[in-house]
Amino acid sequence: MKKGYVQIYTGDGKGKTTAALGLGLRAVGNGFKVIMVQFLKSAHTSELESVKELGNQFEIKQIAGHKKFFWQLTQEEKEAYKEKVQQAFETVNEMVQSGAYDVFILDEILGAIKNEMITIEQVQTLMQMKPESMEMVLTGRDAPQALIESADLVTEMKMIRHYYEQGVQSRKGIEY
Template sequence: MREGGVRHVSKPAKNGMVHVYTGNGKGKTTAAVGLALRAIGHGRRVFMLQFMKGSKNYGEIIAAEKYLPSFTIVQSGLETFVDRENPSPEDIRLAIEGLETAREVIFENRYDLVILDEINVALDFGLIPLEEVIELIKNRPPEMELVLTGRYAPKEIIELGDVVSEVCLISHPYYHGVEARKGIDY
């Protein structure tokens, strides 16, 4: 590690990189969607799989369906929150299905950028096996850009990242009783 916590690792040059957006602050999915928008602006195709999310009311889903034909978003979760201590069989089934969908999409290699939104949380909750995610990262097409978002990124995932950003919580309206706001928080 260098000053400021930045590590420098010598890795072979490749076109696609692995991005990990983690931490307890707001903005990990937002950063991934911003990267998607940038990629689409340059003619690239983007696929986002949202683990543990099932509501169609997210702004990125509405925008992609209305305005961004190069941006495919698939959800693999229920509309309700997952109980970390006791996930339902349906939560587990959907997460495993999501991982299989991610595997198919990655190895079909039809997209330039693949975002696995909230995959770190799915890992932390024990919904999917870490070894399979590691294998997916290591065996993806070398030109593919891959993003993994969510709190609690395991050290094994962080070590595989070329770009690793930790979003820190300093303040958030939620802790002051403000509900999530349409168009800003979802």
């Protein structure tokens, strides 16, 4: 790929991670090497199994995950978690600079910003230092305006209706 762009998938609707996975799958089909780094996620999900079938062309790494949702953490746990995310973010910086990937997906990085685990400025710096030929995708709710203005493409998933509202829980193979 000669020129890579920065994309953001945001909004309150379902499908941000799924859209990023679809882009990654398409990229692998064209011979590109893809990595998805998942922030704030630590549970086993079906996509972890799916990408194993693609060999080393598509990797998913869950970094700094926690067994609880962020809002369930005590203040002390939040501080320790923030430290862990900051350390993991340094590794992400090195991975981006390595040039080893054609597509770099930062899944739920916007949630890490919203929860004040990393800063908008850190992410803007990461976007600026990506290799020219790398496509970068950021996902999560509540994209900050500064990142929206820095990105090349922004898609908002808007929830209009969701079966969660009728009490339907996450379903294996569909939501995870």
